[in-house]
C-alpha cells in the first residue's frame with residue numbers, strides 16, 4: 001500500500017477486502033485502476049458487456065436490495081446497465097466467498113457453489129458533460145447489515161477511493177435531508193446546495209449538492225489529520241422533517257442566494273430526527 005493510506009480508515013479494511021471495478025473496455029482507459037497505489041486486481045475488473053460477468057452483477061443487485069431495499073429505492077437491473085455501467089463505472093470492495101461466515105452467506109443468498117468475489121460495498125458515478133465533474137448516483141455498504149464483520153468506515157472509504165478511480169475533480173450528488181449518508185458526504189467538505197426541495201425527484205425532500213474532490217479533500221475524508229478541510233460555521237440547522245423551511249430555502253436558492261452544509265448533521269428528539277447545519281454565504 002502507498003504510504004499515503006497508512007493509518008487512514010482504509011488500512012484495517014484491507015485485511016479482509018479487496019477492490020473491484022465494473023467498467024466497459026472503452027471507459028477503462030479514463031480510470032485510474034491504482035489510486036494511491038491501491039491496485040485493483042485484474043480478475044476483479046468486470047466488463048458488463050461480457051456474459052462472464054453475470055454472477056458478479058447478480059450479487060451487486062442483491063447487495064443493492066439489502067441496502068437500498070429498506071430505503072425504498074432498490075435499482076432495477078436496467079438502471080445498473082443503462083445508467084451506471086455503460087456511462088460510468090461501479091467501484092467497490094469485496095470479499096472472497098470462501099472467507100465469508102456461513103450465516104452471512106445464507107442471509108446474502110450467495111450461491112453455494114460460488115467461489116469468486118462477493119461485493120460488500122459500491123459507489124456508482126456517472127460523468128457529466130463538464131470535464132472532471134461526476135454525478136454520484138449510488139453509495140451502498142453492507143457494514144450496517146453485517147455489523148459482526150467489522151467493516152466500519154466502509155461507506156466512506158468506498159466513496160473516497162472510487163472518486164480517485166474515476167479521476168473526479170468535482171462531485172455532484174442528490175440525497176435526502178433525513179439520510180444518514182450525510183454523515184459520510186460531509187466528510188469530503190462543505191456541500192454547496194444546488195437544490196433544497198426537489199419535485200423532480202421521487203423523494204421531494206432531496207437536496208442536490210456540489211463538492212470539490214481534490215486529493216487533499218479525499219485524504220481528509222479518509223481521516224488523514226494532515227489534510228484538515230476548512231469549514232464555515234453554521235448559521236442555523238434544518239430539521240429533516242421541515243418541508244416548509246426546505247421550500248423557503250429552495251426559493252432563496254432560485255433567487256440566487258448561496259448556501260452550504262458545512263459539516264455533519266446532529267441527531268435530535270431521542271435519535272428520531274436529523275438536523276442538518278446550514279451556512280449562508282455572504283451572511
Ligand SMILES: CC(C)(COP(=O)(O)OP(=O)(O)OC[C@H]1O[C@@H](n2cnc3c(N)ncnc32)[C@H](O)[C@@H]1OP(=O)(O)O)[C@@H](O)C(=O)NCCC(=O)NCCS
Nearest residue numbers: 067068139140141143144152153154155156175180181183
Ligand atoms: C449509508 C451507508 C452507505 C453507510 O455505510 P457505512 O459503511 O456504515 O458508513 P461509514 O462507516 O463509512 O460511515 C458512517 C458514519 O455515519 C455515522 N452515523 C450514521 N448514522 C448515524 C446516526 N444516526 N447518528 C450519528 N452518527 C451516525 C456512523 O457512526 C459513521 O461514523 P463514525 O465512523 O464516526 O462512527 C449504508 O448504511 C448504506 O448502504 N445505506 C443504504 C443506502 C444509502 O442510503 N446510501 C446513500 C445514498 S445517498
